[in-house]
Amino acid sequence: MATPHIEAAVGDFAETVLMPGDPLRAKFIADNFLEDVKCVTRVRNMFGFTGTYKGKRVSVMGSGMGIPSISIYATELYKEYGVEKIIRIGSCGAVRDDIKVRDIVVGMAASTDSNVNRNRLDNCDFAATADFGLLKNVVDTAEKLGKDVHVGNIFTADLFYTPKPEMFAKMENLGILAVEMEAAGLYGVAAEYGKKALTVLTVSDHIKTGEETTADERENTFKDMMELTLESVL
Ligand SMILES: O=P(O)(O)O[C@H]1O[C@H](CO)[C@@H](O)[C@H]1O
Numbered sequence: 472m473a474t475p476h477i478e479a480a481v482g483d484f485a486e487t488v489l490m491p492g493d494p495l496r497a498k499f500i501a502d503n504f505l506e507d508v509k510c511v512t513r514v515r516n517m518f519g520f521t522g523t524y525k526g527k528r529v530s531v532m533g534s535g536m537g538i539p540s541i542s543i544y545a546t547e548l549y550k551e552y553g554v555e556k557i558i559r560i561g562s563c564g565a566v567r568d569d570i571k572v573r574d575i576v577v578g579m580a581a582s583t584d585s586n587v588n589r590n591r592l593d594n595c596d597f598a599a600t601a602d603f604g605l606l607k608n609v610v611d612t613a614e615k616l617g618k619d620v621h622v623g624n625i626f627t628a629d630l631f632y633t634p635k636p637e638m639f640a641k642m643e644n645l646g647i648l649a650v651e652m653e654a655a656g657l658y659g660v661a662a663e664y665g666k667k668a669l670t671v672l673t674v675s676d677h678i679k680t681g682e683e684t685t686a687d688e689r690e691n692t693f694k695d696m697m698e699l700t701l702e703s704v705l
């Protein structure tokens with residue numbers, strides 16, 4: 472049955488869904504990595520596809536930007552479509568010198584300035600955490616493929632254009648690796664429904680140095696992250 476934001480039928484999604492923020496990145500993955508692809512939803516142009524990767528059934532769908540948007544899609548996928556695992560694959564800004572542009576960051580946990588998880592836990596801090604099994608699979612797969620990854624705490628920001636840039640130095644001092652806008656929300660939804668989630672990111676820009684990737688570099692480095700994540704779910 473369709474939900475307010477997804478028109479797919481029950482059974483149209485695989486048990487694992489890869490979620491980039493950008494629906495066109497979802498299409499790129501479907502076009503370049505999946506076989507036997509079917510577009511299962513296009514409500515609001517938030518494309519979702521199901522196909523196979525090396526014989527394994529897998530879906531990919533855009534989440535939109537920010538916690539409110541990914542929370543809607545993750546909730547409907549977990550609750551109404553029987554999805555068990557969502558792996559966000561996104562871009563992030565690095566906040567530390569040892570994390571470089573184009574590096575891959577895996578979000579073991581996600582700090583945030585959002586109140587969504589406090590709303591879930593009577594205004595207490597909730598440790599928004601990735602699923603250990605999904606995390607281990609990605610780390611083991613990276614080792615097998617000879618790809619370096621940074622694993623640790625990331626920061627999920629409500630505002631891309633922050634009025635508090637001094638926060639970045641505080642994040643760095645606390646060992647936070649990078650900033651993005653969805654992981655803490657996704658981990659909260661997964662916890663609420665007893666499901667699994669992980670976030671894998673590619674550093675698209677460096678907050679401290681101002682360095683950015685070109686469009687070409689984004690495409691190729693994002694492909695590295697896509698391949699790593701797809702291999703990890705086999
Ligand atoms: O590249 P995506 O997955 O959209 O992720 C990052 O990019 C967007 C901001 O430009 C935010 O969604 C942030 O989390």
Ligand SMILES: O=c1cc[nH]c(=O)[nH]1
Nearest residue numbers: 562563564650651652
């Ligand atoms: O959310 C994001 C994504 C990329 N770079 C940033 O600085 N923030």
